[in-house]
Amino acid sequence: MIKRLILALIGLLIAGAVQAAPLKIVATSTSMGALVREVAGTRAELTVLASPDRDLHQLQAKPSMMRALRGADLVVAIGAELEVGWLPVAIASAANARIQPGQPGYFEAAAQVDLLDVGGPADRALGDVHPVGNPHLDLDPVRMATVASALAERLAQLDPAGADAYRRAAAAFAERVGQRVDQWRTRLDGAPGVVLYHRDAIYLLQRFGVPLLGTIEAVPGVPPTGRQLSDLVATLKGRDGAILFAPYQSPQAPLKLAGDLGWRAERLSLEPPLDADGDGYLNHIGRWVDVIAAGR
Amino acid sequence: MYRPLLATAATAALLVPLAAFPASDSEIAELRSMLDQMKTQYERRIQDLESRLAKAERQSADTARAPAESQPMTAPGVGPVAAAPARQIASGLGALTSGSAFNPQLSVILDGNYYHDGIDGEGAALVGQAFQPSGGGHAHEHEGEAGHSHGSTVNGFNFREAELAFSATVDPYFDAAAYIAIDGDGNVHLEEGWFQTRGLPYGLRAKGGKFQSDFGYINKQHPHQWDFVDQNLAYLNLLGDHGIQDTGLQLTWLPDLPLYTLLGVEALQGNQEVFGATLDEAEQVELNLGHSRDGPRLWTAFAKIAPDLGQNHALQLGLSYAHATQHQEVQTHSHAHAGEEEGVELHENGLAGDADLWGVDLVYKYDGAGADGQGDFKFQTEYLRSIKDLSIRSSPHPEAIGSAREFTTDGLYAQAVYGFAPKWKAGLRYDVLGLTNEIGGGTRADYGSSDRWSVNVTWSLSEFSQLRAQYATNDILVAENARERFDAFYLQFLMSLGSHGSHTF
Numbered sequence: 001m002i003k004r005l006i007l008a009l010i011g012l013l014i015a016g017a018v019q020a021a022p023l024k025i026v027a028t029s030t031s032m033g034a035l036v037r038e039v040a041g042t043r044a045e046l047t048v049l050a051s052p053d054r055d056l057h058q059l060q061a062k063p064s065m066m067r068a069l070r071g072a073d074l075v076v077a078i079g080a081e082l083e084v085g086w087l088p089v090a091i092a093s094a095a096n097a098r099i100q101p102g103q104p105g106y107f108e109a110a111a112q113v114d115l116l117d118v119g120g121p122a123d124r125a126l127g128d129v130h131p132v133g134n135p136h137l138d139l140d141p142v143r144m145a146t147v148a149s150a151l152a153e154r155l156a157q158l159d160p161a162g163a164d165a166y167r168r169a170a171a172a173f174a175e176r177v178g179q180r181v182d183q184w185r186t187r188l189d190g191a192p193g194v195v196l197y198h199r200d201a202i203y204l205l206q207r208f209g210v211p212l213l214g215t216i217e218a219v220p221g222v223p224p225t226g227r228q229l230s231d232l233v234a235t236l237k238g239r240d241g242a243i244l245f246a247p248y249q250s251p252q253a254p255l256k257l258a259g260d261l262g263w264r265a266e267r268l269s270l271e272p273p274l275d276a277d278g279d280g281y282l283n284h285i286g287r288w289v290d291v292i293a294a295g296r
Numbered sequence: 297m298y299r300p301l302l303a304t305a306a307t308a309a310l311l312v313p314l315a316a317f318p319a320s321d322s323e324i325a326e327l328r329s330m331l332d333q334m335k336t337q338y339e340r341r342i343q344d345l346e347s348r349l350a351k352a353e354r355q356s357a358d359t360a361r362a363p364a365e366s367q368p369m370t371a372p373g374v375g376p377v378a379a380a381p382a383r384q385i386a387s388g389l390g391a392l393t394s395g396s397a398f399n400p401q402l403s404v405i406l407d408g409n410y411y412h413d414g415i416d417g418e419g420a421a422l423v424g425q426a427f428q429p430s431g432g433g434h435a436h437e438h439e440g441e442a443g444h445s446h447g448s449t450v451n452g453f454n455f456r457e458a459e460l461a462f463s464a465t466v467d468p469y470f471d472a473a474a475y476i477a478i479d480g481d482g483n484v485h486l487e488e489g490w491f492q493t494r495g496l497p498y499g500l501r502a503k504g505g506k507f508q509s510d511f512g513y514i515n516k517q518h519p520h521q522w523d524f525v526d527q528n529l530a531y532l533n534l535l536g537d538h539g540i541q542d543t544g545l546q547l548t549w550l551p552d553l554p555l556y557t558l559l560g561v562e563a564l565q566g567n568q569e570v571f572g573a574t575l576d577e578a579e580q581v582e583l584n585l586g587h588s589r590d591g592p593r594l595w596t597a598f599a600k601i602a603p604d605l606g607q608n609h610a611l612q613l614g615l616s617y618a619h620a621t622q623h624q625e626v627q628t629h630s631h632a633h634a635g636e637e638e639g640v641e642l643h644e645n646g647l648a649g650d651a652d653l654w655g656v657d658l659v660y661k662y663d664g665a666g667a668d669g670q671g672d673f674k675f676q677t678e679y680l681r682s683i684k685d686l687s688i689r690s691s692p693h694p695e696a697i698g699s700a701r702e703f704t705t706d707g708l709y710a711q712a713v714y715g716f717a718p719k720w721k722a723g724l725r726y727d728v729l730g731l732t733n734e735i736g737g738g739t740r741a742d743y744g745s746s747d748r749w750s751v752n753v754t755w756s757l758s759e760f761s762q763l764r765a766q767y768a769t770n771d772i773l774v775a776e777n778a779r780e781r782f783d784a785f786y787l788q789f790l791m792s793l794g795s796h797g798s799h800t801f
């Protein structure tokens with residue numbers, strides 16, 4: 001009898017401990033943070049490493065990142081070498097065996113879906129190219145729904161007690177994505193197209209069949225010359241479209257192009273706001289859709 | 297294809313039991329109609345399945361082929377390759393990289409310059425041989441090593457080094473890296489070759505092999521990572537061209553605290569150029585200094601803390617200590633002959649003992665979040681203090697033998713770099729050696745310090761190439777009462793070939 005009581009007590013303690021200690025999750029970007037909030041909710045304690053106005057490719061490893069990664073149960077990255085400059089260093093310096101690539105504590109969105117721009121010559125004359133594929137998949141809501149369900153599975157593996165909650169949340173998110181995507185498809189039907197600074201929104205364009213009319217930088221990571229810009233103007237003169245660039249991209253060239261073509265140039269972050277959850281993310285995509293739709 | 301097969305099988309299956317009974321024509325007709333009915337049902341079901349299969353195939357093909365639709369115009373060469381297989385790691389646990397199947401990550405960094413100073417190219421070597429109470433750089437000279445040195449720069453064109461860097465994860469337990477420098481004359485120098493653990497618990501990491509110590513801040517950086525072409529006076533003169541670069545073991549601990557705190561200790565062999573140097577055997581015998589003791593002869597300990605200051609700011613403070621259990625050096629002094637004979641007589645004293653080195657460092661970075669580093673700011677400063685506790689083991693003046701000498705020299709540098717335009721940075725540095733010059737044991741040292749001001753501009757054309765122009769005005773103490781004042785000018789190129797470098801703090 002006493003034995004049984006003790007066992008029950010121990011069982012309760014363990015259950016209590018499991019519930020009391022949320023998973024410590026570190027997301028590299030706010031889009032990944034939004035997925036974590038959506039799928040894990042209050043079962044996770046979330047830290048986001050980069051604010052939405054930063055270039056995730058250029059960031060430096062900082063001690064505060066290592067501090068956050070030190071006790072993490074899971075790191076959620078966009079991946080495909082987007083964070084290659086700083087995340088591997090930060091993870092190695094964090095001295096946390098659980099979050100090394102290859103461990104269940106390392107989750108990379110790019111490894112869960114098909115990528116665009118895969119292959120291509122590994123030739124730096126073409127700029128900062130990454131033959132592994134274009135990493136900016138987080139602007140495609142449909143791929144993000146797939147990532148959310150893969151994330152739910154990973155969370156279920158790390159915290160089996162919450163498995164049902166994770167899966168339910170991911171399914172609910174996928175459903176909301178489905179609804180919004182249908183609306184957006186109608187809105188973007190016949191959109192004339194956009195000019196990007198960098199090929200960082202191609203997943204969104206491809207999802208809705210919006211033509212990419214050109215990129216301001218001729219090759220990734222190298223600013224355009226005046227000649228390249230005037231060529232772009234010559235090609236696009238008389239057409240409709242919108243110009244989109246990120247906060248960390250130099251506004252000079254986009255604004256000049258907009259002036260020459262009589263288009264709108266809009267500075268839009270690739271990443272949702274710091275506190276975004278699933279809906280915050282979808283509203284962020286909504287802003288992109290609005291700007292692209294206004295291009296006619 | 298399998299439709300007729302299925303149908304035949306079904307018919308056969310139905311016919312077998314039928315054959316066992318004699319049947320009337322009407323029954324047969326009824327059965328036949330049933331059979332036909334079943335056949336059409338089957339066919340419909342199979343058609344349904346086939347169409348669902350085709351639909352699924354189409355959908356997955358859409359996702360794979362999709363990029364082609366949205367690209368009336370693409371950047372040259374970066375367009376999608378439809379034939380490329382979708383790369384997906386089966387377990388989804390790993391990191392996607394373009395690392396080449398099982399080869400280590402490889403990069404080559406080319407570092408060369410055009411140099412000119414007003415003293416016939418002596419300046420680049422002189423800044424590493426500033427006069428200080430204890431031998432400093434002179435000990436190195438006496439070793440007579442023709443080894444590779446980052447400072448062997450002459451007026452005109454110089455190829456400083458090609459650094460080959462290899463790094464990889466060895467297995468689930470270890471990471472490893474090798475850095476090999478080849479200078480312009482073809483001398484090969486192993487800068488680093490180490491392994492480091494990946495999976496130790498409690499925030500522990502162990503590193504072994506030849507590596508650059510985590511003492512201080514700039515000690516760990518390779519020349520191409522510096523914000524200035526050359527090393528600061530404090531490091532150059534108190535630690536030598538390579539800093540503390542030695543063979544041994546390192547253990548670091550990152551406790552899980554709210555404040556970033558890194559603690560570490562190192563046990564190193566003690567094969568140093570300046571601090572904790574030992575002379576070669578011939579000289580040890582000649583100068584009665586004793587043999588090099590068994591290693592490890594150099595021990596270090598360091599602590600670094602970094603408060604979390606949000607997205608824009610980062611600050612790190614460090615305190616480091618190194619102790620060399622054996623240090624040997626030769627000090628030369630000259631006696632001018634009075635009267636009839638011309639010339640000077642050079643005297644050599646052999647000294648041995650131990651040595652301590654303290655270091656304090658501070659690094660502050662501001663992330664301006666502008667395009668290509670515009671608005672970024674970095675300030676870094678370090679203070680080093682070296683205390684050598686030696687005694688004279690041999691001397692042309694027999695009365696001096698056995699007497700103790702304590703030499704204290706310090707130095708510091710402070711530098712700031714600011715991104716004034718996209719891809720452009722400007723830097724300013726002040727470095728000084730010998731704010732304190734003390735000789736315990738009777739000799740005064742009040743000859744002042746060596747110092748230098750440097751300014752530079754760096755243009756990073758892309759993440760992989762840099763061009764830099766640097767001007768410095770030097771005031772270097774070359775003897776107790778002699779100074780060299782000169783200007784020095786560098787034009788440097790840095791080219792990074794191969795895999796993407798990391799942006800360390």
